[in-house]
Amino acid sequence: MAESIIRIKQARKSFGKVQALRGVDMEVARGEVILIVGPSGSGKSTLLRSVNRLERLTSGEVWIEDDCVTSPHADIRKIREEVGMVFQSFNLFPHLSVTENIALAPTIVRGETPAVGLQRAAALLERVGLSDKAHAYPEQLSGGQQQRVAIARALAMQPKIMLFDEPTSALDPEMIKEVLDVMLDLAKEGMTMLVVSHEMGFARAAADRVVFMDEGMVVEEGKPEDLFANPKEERTKRFLEHIL
């Protein structure tokens, strides 16, 4: 396996008495696309959110290349610049136009000139097929369009890693495809992607690995075709029966 870009060691997280993560180890190679599946409450979102420290681990370590994300001395903002994130509820900034949503972070975080920011926004909008919506506001867009803008917004920081937290769960069925298509393109271009989702079609088409989590632990992992066809663990079988 190629050099790991993300290393998670013994990640544990408790919310009061609830243990969301109970010792998760995971290595992600550069360019790898990983789908994390599991029942709700299995800790998949918590794991994903601990990669850019939106969630602080109770114990354990997360490394991105040579930076220890979990260290109190980490320059977390620098690390987050390299890690794009897409949320289930899009979280576009409603008071800003689509272009401003995309161009804001590059200009105020990376210190790019507004011209560069706007140029990049235009290019990214074309890439996600929304050039005609450049001056629209988020509430004028459909869910699928909002999520594509959200992906463009994350890509504007030119991240090395993209995290997707249930990107299609809040979408109507007919809009899921347009978002998945953008994600598929991204995967083909070699982006390192960590995706929490139950989109099995996407897993078959793009995922290098599927990780099944339950009760805060990794139960089983493997190539999508293997895991879906021959799950070894009883819990994986039961879960897959529900979603396949």
Added chain:
Amino acid sequence: MNDLNTAAPKVAGKPPASKKAPEDVLVHLNESSLIPGDTATISAWNISFFGAIALLVGLPLFRPTPFLEILKFVPDGLTATFTVTLCSIFLALVLGLLAGLGRIARTTIINRVATVYVEVVRGIPLLVQLFYIYYALGPLLHLNGLSSAILALSVCYGAYLGEIFRAGIQSIPKGQMEAALALGMSRTQALWRIILPQTVKVVLPPTGNEFIALLKDSSLVSILAVSDLLRRGREYASTTFNYLEAYTVVALIYLVMTLFFSRLVGLMEERLRTHGRKHN
């Protein structure tokens, strides 16, 4: 349409008298709001506002003494009333923003200071605060009546506005801050670029209402020898003994002002709402 034609009369509880009847009923059915809008010409606001203005114009016309005299004497106090109100609301906005941000601050000491300020000030009657600043602290700090009044009102309303701002900031969905942080923004950048611009929209109407409340409460400063509207009324009454007439005029002037500003706040609210809807 056929369905509605048969269903509508049933809801109305009587058979249609003519072919037109179902349509009349439909109009009522479409009116889904629970509280009827106050859009009629004879609305409560119109009665109060134009009634007050009619009295302010009519009384001096029909009974020039004492009403015309009062109307010439009293409005001098408007300068003081507005000076106190505008200076106080400005300072209160600054204090309120600091208090609101302090209340959501993660640094414990800042958070405690802001919370104690809000709790203490909200727990003491404004009149007591006025007395305290003017009579107890005034001599020490060399404050005159006007500056004591402005200080007391600012401190008091700063606390109330602080709570409004805190609630406004907290009403912005958590995902907004997360999205900003995930893009590499600092908390400060996220606050100023993402959270506060959205908060402004939420807090504008309640802040407008606080402004109106402050305008009314500014009448309390008349006891600190500040010649505001109420004080002028009292001065006139105490020399002529026309208490009923003097205080009637004072009350009417306050009423016209507050009704005017509350309509402004209402329009602002309306605009904010339709602005939001425009994008749908």
